Every structure is written in structure tokens, then in C-alpha cells.
Amino acid sequence: MRFAFTDEQAMIAETANDLFVGEATSERTRAAMADAGCDRALWDSLSATGFVGVHMPGDVGGSELGMVELAIIAEAAGRQVAAVPLIATQAALSALQADGRADLIERVLGGQVATLALAGGLAPHGTIADLFLIEQDGGLVVADRDAVEVGAGVTMDQTRPLAQVKLTGAPIATLSAKALDVAKHTGWIAVAADALGGAQACLDRTVEYVKERQQFGQAIGGFQAIKHRLADMMVEIEQARSAVYWAACAVDEGAEDAELALHSAKAFAADAYATCAGAMIQLHGGIGFTWEHDAHLFFKRAQADRTLFGSSAQHREAIAQIIGLGAIAA
């Protein structure tokens, strides 16, 4: 039993945190938001450090690590609400890997952006993607940009703009049902980890704020109504952390309960994030409601994490079926 990071994993976490804290600054994220929602320079750094293909094999240029390491990186990105297409690209890479498409993996690891649109869902960062994986007939079709029609409007979370994508030309590949499955698995872990990082940032930043902000002649962090709400956030976050790393380990180890772990992580972490981001705004008072303050970046990302690759309710319904509750009554 050793349910904690190895030394190597702790080092990856530190490196990833340093990188995102250094590069995914509020300023740069806001510049990306005003543009197409992607910080290209940051994306290049992530590609260069091998973070994008952390879970890909060595012979195609990956780092040969697993879901735990991928979660570590996604968590660090989420902590800074980084404006990069990390999640969908990593999910797409898993699908390509499942069907042995080394040629396409190399394109992505070379710096291209891949995105994934599940049935009925929108493609994150669709407007800037180079490679599109679209759910169709129980599998995935892969298409280049010139074979898809991309419809985009203004997205609530400007760090992850969504686009409606439609296949209009010939796909360059079709992928199996298994590839679709692993794309989902990676996607769920990455979203859950993003949510965990975001929730933790909401807590950390709010704790800092309430220690400084004075009202009634004292730091507001001394008021029990505030302390208790922050304590509740920590209770949620620690559960979310267990969920994310349980799921990541379960997939890496091929554990029996991996499916259950994945649905649990996605539903629980995304909901915890939403709770924490809402509390962050509340506990900051008026400043928390401004465009200028970063609180809304977290709040909007939390909402986006909740709906990306299936809602919390859908994931809980999947669990209901796994644990033998049968079908919903007609």
C-alpha cells in the first residue's frame, strides 16, 4: 500500500506547477481570452517539455508515463485556468494510440492541436484545432481541418472556446469503439484533474484573501461563517483528490473498478469545483463579481468542466447501472 506520489511523480508535479505558474499568468490567459482562447506560446512549451504526450509511448515521442502523471499535469494546468487545449488533445492522443496511429500521434506531438467531439457535444478549442476526432457510429472519425465545418460563437469560458463541428469532407481515418472508450477515459481523468486543480486554487486564493481583508476591525478570516465555508471547501477538495488519483491509478493498474472510479472522479471533482468557485466569489464580496478579478475565470471553467464529456448526472447514472440498480422505471 503506497497511495501517494513517488519521488518522480512529486518532481513532475513541481515542474508542472512551476511551468504553469510562470507562464499561465492572469495576463497571458486574458490575452488569450481576448484572442482565440489559446496561449500558443504556452502550448509550445507544453509540447517541448513532453507534457502533452506524457502518456504516449517513447517511439512516437511520448514520455511513456501513465494516467497519474497526466492527471498531475492537468491538475497543475487547472490550478492556473491555463488557456490551452490540453484535455481534448490528450484524449484524442489516447484514441489514436489505441488504434496504433503513430503517424497522427506524431503530428500532434509535433505541436498540432487535436480536439474531440463526443456525440451531441461541442469540440473544445474547435476553432484552432488541426485534427478533429468526432464520435460517429460507435467509434470515431478523424478528419483534417479542411474536411470539417466549424461553427463557433462566443463561449462562456473563454479559456476553452467550444465549437460545433460537422464532417463535410472525407475523413483520414476511422477509429474503433475501443479507441472511443479510451479517449473518454483519458478525457474524464483530465477534466477531473483540471477541476481538482481549479478547486484547490479557489481555496488557496480565498484563504490568502480572507487573511488580508479587514472588516469590523479584524481579518474576515477570523469569522466563523467564513472559516466554516472554507473548511467545507477543503473537505470537498480532499475527496476530489482521492477521486482523481484513484481513477488515474485504477486505469494505470487495470483495476476492476476502473469504470466506477472514472465516473466518480468526473462527477465528483467537477461538482466540487463548482461549489468552490461559487464560494470563492461569495467570500471575495464585490471584487469577486468583477471582470477584473480572476474569480470568474474559475467559476466559468468549473461550469465548463461539469458539462465537458458528460454531465455529472450522466456519470452518476452510469454508476447507478454499474452498481446494479437496473434501468430507470418507465
Place this chain on the structure above:
Amino acid sequence: MKLGFTEAEEAFRVEAATWLTAALTGPFADVRGVTSLVEMPERRREWEKYLAASRWSCIGWPAQYGGRDATLAQQVIFAEEYARAGGPPRLNHLGIELIGPTILAYGTDEQKARFLPAIANGDHIWCQGYSEPGAGSDLGGVRTKAWREGGDWVIEGQKVWTSLAQFCDWIFVIARTDPESVGSKGLSFLLVPMDQDGVTVRNIVQMTGESEFNETFFDAARTDAANILGEPGQGWGVAMALLGFERGVSTLGQQMGFRNELDDLIEAARANGSAGDPVIRQKIAQAEIGLRLMRYGALRMLTASADGGSNPAAFTYKIQWANWRQSLGELAMEVLGQAGEISDAHGEYAFSRLPHLFLYSRADTIYGGTNEIQRNIIAERALGLPREARTRAK
């Protein structure tokens, strides 16, 4: 980062499970599946001794005191297998989980030699004398007094909510030994035999209809001067350290019991058709998630303590399981509907497992530190927020 246990640990699991199954289907089949804290106390006392005879009682303790020097992982595994085999609540829970480890940490060699083997072999069953009518969350308000008289400590005062005192041989008490002191200063931690004229136990009936806890009166009760843990006046530190042991290995065994409760609820939902209701399904799935997260949270916490450190997540654990279990009780009543409100115990005020859970779990967010106190601890110790003002009129 790993989820599973090693092969050697899994071999230990088989050994423990085999022994437990044999015991709980053989000579102790009658206590198997007992969940109430107050049912069959005499048989459960025998069960403590039976466990001890094969040294399965306090496996984490040093062999010298009746343990097995078991690793943390082995203790976790044993706790899981104990619950899986349907082992009854340990009558000596407070002795094994709380006072034993505290004596190991703070006791003199003589105290260890005197008290630990007696806990390990099932001779001494212990209870906890902390709370008083005027001191619950605020234990600094303790008024029970003690003073030296010859070779004894003499104790005068009243404790309340003393769980299982009616079955116990010894009680650990925090008492004010410096009459001039206030708050956490001037308190001492005393080990007191129950079987004497100066100690009176009076049952209190709980909202479940059962009597698990009691009022305990000390009327010139006595204990040997040697039976003080730590220095006179320094009892607060010992008392607080003991509370730290409440978040121990037993938490994982506890979860196996929670698993059984959730399984009962799922069974009930399937039996009466409410499992098909989308709202109920969402809530049951959420309960399933919560249970799993408790397990992996506990594993993270235990990994940290096996590494010799601590994990701030440990502070969140009490509130997590207490809330989970209370919600499960409420969900159980939602699943059972009105049928859950009528007792099937032939005229007695006694309810079967799920309705009993609904009632009993109101205590989960109170004992062992209320949710509010837990939140204060998280905010102050894990998040570093300003401490609450602690003033007390003298």
C-alpha cells in the same frame, strides 16, 4: 502511486480472513452480524478474550504487550477483514483504539506493563470520561476535581455521555487538579477503576430507544497515585493527543460496516422499486461515490502516517464520514418511505438497521468532536486562519 497491497500483505489478508471466518461461523457465530453497541455485552466480552488468545486483539501493538507488531497495512487489512467477516463492534473500542495507544505514547514503563497486556487480553474494558454537563465541545470547562490524599488521587465530580460505562472496568478521566486553574491548564489525566463505591453509573436513554451512554458520578472515588498519565497539571496535552488517535486505522474497518449499510439500502431500493426512480438513483450513486472516496482518502492518510508524516487531509476525515452516514440515513428513509417508520420489534421501540441508522447517525456529527468543532480545526490547523477568541470568565 499504487492502489493495491503487496503479495505478502495479501497473504496476511488470507490468514486473518481464514481465522476470522472460522471463529465467526464456529464458536462465535452468535455475535456475527451484531451491529448495536449494546447488544450481547457478555458474549462480546468473551469475544475480546477469544481474539486475544490468538493475539488478534491489538495487532499493531508491540509483541511485548500482547500485540503482533503489525504494520499499518496489516492493521488496515485486518480491520477490513474483521468487518467483512461480520465481526461485532469491539466492546473495548476505547481501550484498544484510544487509551492503549495513548499509554504507549505517554505511559511509564510500569504503566505500560500494567495496563497494556490487560487491554490486549480482554481483561480491562475501558470508557472515556471527558464530557461533563458544562463541558462538551469546550473541554477546558471541565470541573471534576481531583486531589492527592496519601498514596491516592481522590476524585469528585460528574461526567456525562460516557459510552458503555455500564460494561467497563476502567475509565480515563480529565480532572482539575489545580483548583485555581482555568481552561486547559491545571488538568490531569487519571486512570480510574470503575468497580468501587465512589463511582456510580446511571444509564441515559438515547433517541434510538437504546442506552449506550451514561452519567458517571465520582463521589470521593479513588485511584492509586501512580495512575496518572503524564505530569500533574499537564493532562490537556495527553487528552488532546488521545483525540488524535481517533483518526486511526479503525477508520477503514468502519468503512466496511458502511459498505454493508449501503448494500442494505440498495437492496431495499430494489425490493420496493424505488431503484427505478431517477432521483433516488442519483442519490444512491452519490452515496456510492462518497463511500469509495472515503476509502481512498483513508489510504492516502494512512500512507502518509506510514511514511512518518501526516497529511492535512486527515483533518477532513471525521466530517466526511459523519456527513456521509447522516445523508445515508436520510436517503434510507426516502427509499423506505412510511414503511420505514413502523417498528417490527413486537411492541418495543426498536428499529431495524436502516431506520436505526437514520436515528443513530444524528450522533455521528456530534461525538468525537462536532462538525462545527471539526470545521474550526480544519480552518485553523490546516488552512492557517486566525484562531477563535477563547475567553472564559473565571
